Amino acid sequence: MEVREVTCRYGGSGDEGGVTAVDDVSLSVPDGQFLIVAGANGSGKTTLVRTFNGLVDPDAGRVAVNGTPVETDLVAARTAVGMVFQDPRDQFVAATVGADVAFGPENLGLSHAEIDRRVEAALDAVNMAGRETDRIASLSGGERERVAIAGALAMEPDHLVLDEPFTGLDEPARRSVVERLRALRREGTGVVVVTHDLRDVFGVADRVVGLADGRVAIDAPPAEAAAALPGLDVRVPEGDPAEPRPSDG
Numbered sequence: 001m002e003v004r005e006v007t008c009r010y011g012g013s014g015d016e017g018g019v020t021a022v023d024d025v026s027l028s029v030p031d032g033q034f035l036i037v038a039g040a041n042g043s044g045k046t047t048l049v050r051t052f053n054g055l056v057d058p059d060a061g062r063v064a065v066n067g068t069p070v071e072t073d074l075v076a077a078r079t080a081v082g083m084v085f086q087d088p089r090d091q092f093v094a095a096t097v098g099a100d101v102a103f104g105p106e107n108l109g110l111s112h113a114e115i116d117r118r119v120e121a122a123l124d125a126v127n128m129a130g131r132e133t134d135r136i137a138s139l140s141g142g143e144r145e146r147v148a149i150a151g152a153l154a155m156e157p158d159h160l161v162l163d164e165p166f167t168g169l170d171e172p173a174r175r176s177v178v179e180r181l182r183a184l185r186r187e188g189t190g191v192v193v194v195t196h197d198l199r200d201v202f203g204v205a206d207r208v209v210g211l212a213d214g215r216v217a218i219d220a221p222p223a224e225a226a227a228a229l230p231g232l233d234v235r236v237p238e239g240d241p242a243e244p245r246p247s248d249g
């Protein structure tokens, strides 16, 4: 994914009382890289990642996925870039877990056998194996988050973008999701995680992009970024980030 000099505004220009959420950002996300987008509330993280598949249309600049500008082929961008939203309620389309996770693969026109394989693998990856017939309305917040992640995994996208994916997850679920993200990266899928809290993904990431007021304040490997990140008001792990945290038991 390539982001070139992208600016996104809400509500007109600054003079008109509008907000510049993303301000002249350039960023390359090579295939298979694991990137963290960090930064304080309102620094532009969500707006920036939503340009990756055309959910937000930049006011200036260009975004390309696999060499194709997003605005010229939205379907290609949305197939290549899977997105898990901050509030999973925004993305459910079916009443049951299995039907919801199957929805995307069905739209790709895959065979029943392939759809079943993907649904099973995706639910397994988020510790929800065998829960196909559960009603989404009956799930806890953490379970809903995991179903939303499974829905994106089942699309087997080239890049997976997750906006604050750990909110509301208990420790086993967080570990399961992080393990799956690690595996995806090993398999060559690009992973972008938007987060305030770097603890879970710090040891996995190749790179941390820190935003401040819509601009890239730092773009560096995790160890280097950690030194600069306190100024960005994000929580970073103490000690060796690759080591388990004390709370891991």
Ligand SMILES: Nc1ncnc2c1ncn2[C@@H]1O[C@H](COP(=O)(O)OP(=O)(O)OP(=O)(O)O)[C@@H](O)[C@H]1O
Pocket: 010, 011, 019, 020, 021, 039, 040, 041, 042, 043, 044, 045, 046, 047, 048
């Ligand atoms: N739909 C919208 N309409 C108007 N302003 C918006 C809208 N979405 C975001 N903004 C503003 O744009 C700026 C960047 O918001 P954005 O949600 O991209 O930041 P963020 O870093 O993801 O924040 P958070 O961590 O709180 O989710 C903020 O000032 C926010 O208030």
